[in-house]
Amino acid sequence: MKFDLDSVFIEHGCADSPLATRVLRALPRDVPVTHVGDNETREAARPASGVIDPFGAGKRRLLIARRKTPFLMPCPAGSSKFACCGYLVLTLASNCPMDCSYCFLQEYLADNPAFQVYANFTDSFDELDRLCANAHGRTFRVGTGELADSLAFDSITAISRDLIDFFASRENLTLELKTKTDEIENLLDLDPRGRVLVSWTLSPDAVYRSSEHLTASPAARIAAARAVLDAGYRVAFHFDPLIAYPDAERDYLRLIDELLEVVPPKQISFISVGGLRMTPRLRGAARSRFPADPMLCGEDVLAADGRFRAFMPLRLSLYRTLADRFKKAGAEIPTYLCMEPASVHEHVFGAAPAKAATIGERLARG
């Protein structure tokens, strides 16, 4: 196991689930396990009052519980204000053992007591089959990396193996596993049959060192991408959040060169790019948890969507620099901007984005 756990909590109703059995088998012996009543899980798993950073403490507490609400939903970043990529989110876990200073979970899951993983996750397969049955002929990109990192803790949950088995047999679904880890061991001996895409968020070393605590290094993420590519998976990369710090342009170009040396452009399914954006509440939480992080202290403005962002000219210049570099690489890599309006797409790419469903289908098909 690559991440430390202080304790594990298991709802009574999940004690005999295959997931709980797997986790208990793989868990180091010194991690205490507590069984809790089905209606008391949140409070039972909560760190003791008086803990200085309860959100951070919650990242080292694993809760196995039953999900009582649907697993599948549209990406929460989608909105009529932004050009959307048609991504669907499958929530099989929530929270993350890594600790990026800019992470939106600090706001979105501010009151979450623990890293939750859902013992009934295979129920989500019925939801996906219903989705396909009701949208005959359409293709969907479905990801598990929105409210959790897709592969963190996979060494003890092995959920990726069930997912890959399921998606490999579904013609019109593509699974996206999104991660900042190099936990790929469970993937390498399976055949995804072209239906599974593994994506990494990439940042320059300066951002990794100052802001992406406990993640795999950028070089390790790129090496992991090469390994899954060789094992038959598709790969994609997210330059998100793109942070406008003094040497950003030089560092991002260097990072892209390092990536393209290992993964040729024609083998990249898509690139997404999105500038650092923070609601006032998230910015407050992030700066108070990471007061020394220089990446959180750039000049920004409150944009029309209520989020602090780098000044538009700075954002556009960075977006264009990345887009030009990928264009020069000589292969048409589908690229989209995350959480930016259509007008920004037009400035960067010279054309308005296609409709969400069209982009989504194109990214899903590869």
Ligand code: SF4
């Ligand atoms: S890896 Fe992703 S989910 Fe985890 S803390 Fe970093 S930004 Fe958040």
